[in-house]
Amino acid sequence: MAKIIAGIGTSHVPAIGAAIDKGLTADPYWQPFMDGIEPARKWMKEHKPDVCIIVYNDHASAFSLESISTFSIGVAAEFPPADEGFGPRQVPTVMGEPELAWHMAESLILDEFDMTIVNKMPVDHGLTVPLSIMYGQPDAWPCLVVPICVNVVQYPPPTGNRCFNLGKAIRKAVDSFPKDYRVAIFGTGGLSHQLQGERAGLTNPEYDKQWLDKLVSQPDSAKAISHTEYLREAGTEGIEAIMWLVMRGALNAEVEEVYRFTRVPVSNTHYCLTILDNS
Numbered sequence: 483m484a485k486i487i488a489g490i491g492t493s494h495v496p497a498i499g500a501a502i503d504k505g506l507t508a509d510p511y512w513q514p515f516m517d518g519i520e521p522a523r524k525w526m527k528e529h530k531p532d533v534c535i536i537v538y539n540d541h542a543s544a545f546s547l548e549s550i551s552t553f554s555i556g557v558a559a560e561f562p563p564a565d566e567g568f569g570p571r572q573v574p575t576v577m578g579e580p581e582l583a584w585h586m587a588e589s590l591i592l593d594e595f596d597m598t599i600v601n602k603m604p605v606d607h608g609l610t611v612p613l614s615i616m617y618g619q620p621d622a623w624p625c626l627v628v629p630i631c632v633n634v635v636q637y638p639p640p641t642g643n644r645c646f647n648l649g650k651a652i653r654k655a656v657d658s659f660p661k662d663y664r665v666a667i668f669g670t671g672g673l674s675h676q677l678q679g680e681r682a683g684l685t686n687p688e689y690d691k692q693w694l695d696k697l698v699s700q701p702d703s704a705k706a707i708s709h710t711e712y713l714r715e716a717g718t719e720g721i722e723a724i725m726w727l728v729m730r731g732a733l734n735a736e737v738e739e740v741y742r743f744t745r746v747p748v749s750n751t752h753y754c755l756t757i758l759d760n761s
């Protein structure tokens with residue numbers, strides 16, 4: 483049977499993708515960041531998940547404000563990198579796993595999570611930058627991907643509690659899939675950042691550290707945090723952290739944090755990365 487071997491949390495800052503794509507990683511701004519993510523890449527090489535379920539948000543690339551789904555699942559065989567204004571990133575096409583994705587869609591919907599089923603979509607920095615962070619620049623991504631999109635762009639986003647429970651339902655779906663896949667689940671985005679308005683540029687590393695500690699060891703407390711608290715403490719885009727709660731909900735009650743790296747600022751964001759061992 484399939485098994486979730488780990489949860490990975492990472493910010494999905496687009497400038498990281500641009501730095502990698504343009505060969506700027508030895509630049510003094512990026513070198514310390516690259517050094518910080520290296521142990522995570524090593525972990526990926528050693529643990530080799532067959533499938534990555536990537537929980538991310540689309541930033542008005544595949545979807546517009548014409549129709550807004552709270553939770554979506556990509557069931558296609560391939561997802562091309564999106565054109566976000568400068569042409570698509572020159573990274574490999576993301577290969578889906580339709581059989582697992584359809585199994586998950588069925589399990590989740592019958593579990594009363596009303597997923598939007600997406601047969602065709604390009605994937606933006608929210609999904610491709612985490613792959614670049616964890617895998618570098620391979621000719622082909624070394625894993626299949628099931629994309630799960632969460633609306634964090636248009637108010638109201640789902641609650642942290644709902645995201646956590648979606649994670650639990652994802653766990654149930656994966657556990658009942660009859661192929662011996664080793665699965666990693668990513669929560670992406672955050673942590674504190676604000677890209678607009680009077681507080682543009684806000685980060686709050688102290689808050690993020692406490693939040694991360696809670697996510698790892700007291701998820702019941704992390705999942706209860708209100709939208710207003712994210713907005714106040716972590717800025718307008720800090721709400722992306724709720725996607726890490728989907729990841730955490732899919733893991734055991736107790737997990738071991740095998741790696742954490744944080745750095746501020748990376749672009750406009752307090753960059754955070756964590757690997758949670760679920761074995």
Ligand code: DHB
Binds near residue numbers: 494497541675750
């Ligand atoms: C930045 C971070 C994001 O999560 C995003 O979607 C866009 C930009 C940033 O830090 O610049």
Ligand code: FE
Binds near residue numbers: 494671672
């Ligand atoms: Fe984002």
